[in-house]
Amino acid sequence: MLNSKGIIDLEELLITIYDSEIKELMREAVDCYNVGAYRAAIILTWNAVLYDSYKKAKYLAENFEDDQANDIVSKIETNLKNGNLKREWDLVEEYTAPLKNWTEKKERV
Secondary structure, X not given: OEOOOXXXXXXHHHHHOOOHHHHHHHHHHHHHXXXXXXXXXXXXXXXXXXXHHHHHHHHHHHHHOOHHHHHHHHHHHHHHHHOXXXXXXXXXXXXXXXXXXXXXXXXXX
């Protein structure tokens, strides 16, 4: 996977993605990157990240009754139903805030 400079080929990274929908989005992003459509590659990658985060939160909410994940999924689905698509970054920050707090506490110990 690594070349002599320690760089991993993007095509090979696709193998590590298990979810078929996310893999397809990322495959399209890599294709865009390879033809020089960098803006499209960034947008598709960001969409894949957000969708993957949503799917993982939904999995946690459904399978582990995670209240925080359930709140996130509920907010995302409400925003989508209302057409309020500008709040996605707020949701990402809200979802990652507890992880950041946990990481900071762990580093202090």
